[in-house]
Amino acid sequence: MRLEGIFAAAVTAAKADGQVDRARTRAHVERLLAGGCHGVALFGTTGEAASFSIAERKAMLEDLVGAGIPAERILPGVGLCARDDTLTLARHALELGCRHLLMLPPFFYKGVSDAGVAAAFAEVLERLPAEARVILYHFPKVSAVPITPEVVTPLLERFGPMVAGIKDSSADLDHTLGLVRAFPDLAVFPGADHHLLTVLQAGGAGSISAAANLNGAGSRKVFDLFKAGDAAAAEAAQVQVTAVRKAVEGGPLIPSIKALLALRLDDPEWRRVRPPLVELADDSGLAAAKAALANVETKV
Template sequence: MSDRSLRGVIAAISTPVDERGEPDIERLLAHARYLLDHGCNGLNLLGTTGEATSFSLRQRLSVMKAVADAGLPLARFMVGTGAASVTDAVALTTAAATVGFAGALILPPFYYKPVTNEGIARYIGAIADATAQHDIPLYLYNFPALSGITYTPDLVSLLVATFGHRIAGLKDSSGDLSYARTIAGLSSTLDVFPSNEGVLIEARGGAFAGCISATANLNSVDCGRAFQDGDETALARAVAIRAIFDGLPLVPGIKHVIASRLGDPAWRNTIAPLMSLPPDEAAIVQERLAAIEPVSA
């Protein structure tokens, strides 16, 4: 396993937005500081949970700059820089490298299908070449349910063979742990992060680098105890909190719970095409959450 700084519990942090759909920087920074102080080893900024692909290039760059300017520890931040446009992906990754983020998380180019492994390697190559001076680690983001493209073992092997140490690892949101284990076994230099906090105790033994989880926005304390201390009770509670969203929209659901906990309705805002959680689904979330032992802070 590598000695990179990104390791352990990484929350795929939600991005609060105002009524106009602009990133709410003040709320974002407050939430980031809370998570880093309450169990998270790091944060994945502008990922799927952060609604990144619904933001413009300008908005994404503004969020990155605001986080950098706030003095937050960028060595603990991975930032999503993938885009359908290779030019936008290069611009975002170059900005991430320039300001000092610890890693860039890259979706495959997700519109045209089918695409060849060589075509995706061409896309990654443009990003790697543009950021060669800064050498920012590149993490592949495997989420075929949304992107429609899988970073297959053959493709990952091709990318590692072509770009070497620049391919630092992979975040897997497929939910297939056998796939994640296969990717982790391809190279000792690859740091693999499943998206489910259920792997955290297993990760303590080195099977994975940790997890990058949407629900770590809500269960970070228990996730931290599971990873740092091997606390099985905390892990069970963390997994139970994740399960309250089964069959429900995850991103609006997480924002609903944050809003409820903070007494701050503005946290429920989402960007189109997502909608705030409707009352009937919000009631289900609250009922399920109330059945779980409260997380101690």
């Protein structure tokens, strides 16, 4: 079955020494799942994946699964520049029961060809067991290595169901809808919450988004109303989701989300980010986000 639903691109709590704060991150994941998210994307862009080591990422995933969080509700980010590093994370996640993997392309070299990107993915896929399901991660603003249809098509032809979907973080609605039309059997997830309902209506799978850290319940409401066929109510619910996303993205996204979590939980430790990101100097830029979140359903 095609993967569907609302997945929060979970932020990662950090200790004063910069190491992963596993207890706070676990509690956050538990809140996200209890609050309506179908699952979480762990160590994606919003989770500051590139700032944490392979060992830290493996330990966090082991912590979550060991705490009883169903592995099938976790989408671990596994895409690194070196093939064998990607394989290390992917195999570890699969051994723990995480079938779906969120995979960036190798992102250090820029201006590479579609054939080169497809070959890099193929070298990983051919070394994974057939039950693995990979969500290709298109985020050209950050990676500068786009995942084009010319990358996806040969991978689908060669690996079939192992290529399960695409996360489109381009924030370009036309691009996302083009992927839905071009690959109707794939699970296409926008990273932009404000595109959720439009993409669902076109045949998309849901969303994998940063703002779901704060408003997963709102996105889940849109998803459920759409599935129930209540178009008017889904449109109304989408208005609230869009308002939260637009307010949150007014400043640096990851520090803003962490600052808002710190305020919501009355826990200043949540403000911490890993360099090169920096904490917000003050909360003066959060007024719109706080107003948009004032009536958001949440479980703390």
